Amino acid sequence: MELLQQKIIDEGVVYPGKVLKVGSFLNHQIDVPFMSTLAQEFYRLYQGETVTKILTVETSGIAVAYPVAERFGVPLLFGKKSKSANLADNCYRASVVSYTHGNTYEVIIEKQFLKESDRVLLIDDFLANGCALEGLIALCEQAGAKIVGAGIVIEKAFQEGGGKIRGRGIRVESLARIADMDEKEGISFL
Amino acid sequence: MELLQQKIIDEGVVYPGKVLKVGSFLNHQIDVPFMSTLAQEFYRLYQGETVTKILTVETSGIAVAYPVAERFGVPLLFGKKSKSANLADNCYRASVVSYTHGNTYEVIIEKQFLKESDRVLLIDDFLANGCALEGLIALCEQAGAKIVGAGIVIEKAFQEGGGKIRGRGIRVESLARIADMDEKEGISFL
Numbered sequence: 001m002e003l004l005q006q007k008i009i010d011e012g013v014v015y016p017g018k019v020l021k022v023g024s025f026l027n028h029q030i031d032v033p034f035m036s037t038l039a040q041e042f043y044r045l046y047q048g049e050t051v052t053k054i055l056t057v058e059t060s061g062i063a064v065a066y067p068v069a070e071r072f073g074v075p076l077l078f079g080k081k082s083k084s085a086n087l088a089d090n091c092y093r094a095s096v097v098s099y100t101h102g103n104t105y106e107v108i109i110e111k112q113f114l115k116e117s118d119r120v121l122l123i124d125d126f127l128a129n130g131c132a133l134e135g136l137i138a139l140c141e142q143a144g145a146k147i148v149g150a151g152i153v154i155e156k157a158f159q160e161g162g163g164k165i166r167g168r169g170i171r172v173e174s175l176a177r178i179a180d181m182d183e184k185e186g187i188s189f190l
Numbered sequence: 191m192e193l194l195q196q197k198i199i200d201e202g203v204v205y206p207g208k209v210l211k212v213g214s215f216l217n218h219q220i221d222v223p224f225m226s227t228l229a230q231e232f233y234r235l236y237q238g239e240t241v242t243k244i245l246t247v248e249t250s251g252i253a254v255a256y257p258v259a260e261r262f263g264v265p266l267l268f269g270k271k272s273k274s275a276n277l278a279d280n281c282y283r284a285s286v287v288s289y290t291h292g293n294t295y296e297v298i299i300e301k302q303f304l305k306e307s308d309r310v311l312l313i314d315d316f317l318a319n320g321c322a323l324e325g326l327i328a329l330c331e332q333a334g335a336k337i338v339g340a341g342i343v344i345e346k347a348f349q350e351g352g353g354k355i356r357g358r359g360i361r362v363e364s365l366a367r368i369a370d371m372d373e374k375e376g377i378s379f380l
Contacts, residue, residue, distance in 0.1 A: 078249075156216040
């Protein structure tokens with residue numbers, strides 16, 4: 001999606017260690033009309049599928065997923081991050097390693113909100129090593145829900161997450177795929 | 191707002207300690223068309239004001255604030271919760287005591303996204319002791335931004351937050367004000 005690539009080039013800041021900050025429009029300040037444009041593109045890609053629920057994970061996923069849920073006319077559900085092992089038996093839970101924050105957390109959802117009859121579109125802002133997305137997939141598997149696919153705003157295609165998840169036969173659509181980036185050389189896209 | 195009171199009665203669950211769970215539509219699963227209805231009401235209340243930015247705090251505030259920002263046609267900004275004292279000088283920060291989680295966290299925003307020229311509408315899902323809202327107010331004060339008012343979905347009016355913040359001369363509009371609640375007696379509204 002060229003409009004997104006241009007926005008990343010114009011407003012994104014690359015830090016050492018291949019960290020990309022897009023706080024001006026995606027994960028701190030939210031450019032709401034721009035989010036609607038991204039949602040329209042996710043809708044175009046997945047409109048042939050029956051989708052009954054949008055699933056994302058807090059925090060930055062929510063503002064991306066909201067207009068997608070609006071466009072599909074279905075509820076939005078977000079996985080909650082929990083530092084402590086949650087033992088409540090009314091929840092599905094999955095362990096996620098966060099390389100960004102150097103810790104492991106549990107992502108949980110209440111069982112009553114995800115059913116075997118659900119057809120789920122997963123939405124998130126970034127896909128890098130794929131751990132967060134694998135957590136959401138594990139939650140869907142526990143519920144027996146069907147995963148229609150995943151919609152990602154920015155994929156760091158030089159990391160293994162995208163390949164790993166596509167390799168499991170899950171459709172992944174990323175609106176921008178970064179081939180490589182560097183604080184001096186800038187960003188190149190696939 | 192009667193529609194909201196009915197929704198809280200129909201779907202809310204009261205737990206001991208006057209804890210209200212509204213995970214079916216407000217802070218776990220999100221009823222997106224219903225959020226649009228709430229946003230329309232916030233817009234009606236504040237449409238006479240010039241608003242340049244919507245400010246909320248992660249996590250549950252985001253899905254409430256998103257359609258409000260959409261309705262006003264302005265950016266959405268959310269305060270990030272940080273467990274560690276953040277020393278970066280490119281951020282405004284405020285300490286917030288969380289009685290729900292029994293800890294203290296910092297809420298931070300990057301200075302570049304909030305300016306003296308901004309006229310800010312604060313949005314959040316709950317108002318109880320007012321600590322989170324006071325954190326957002328402190329951030330606006332540090333930036334020198336004008337606070338137009340606050341829009342709250344559910345105010346626990348039996349707690350001191352609403353009175354405290356209105357007492358500072360800040361307009362607070364809550365769409366449902368709970369007079370009292372109890373797991374046996376249910377919920378009564380003001």
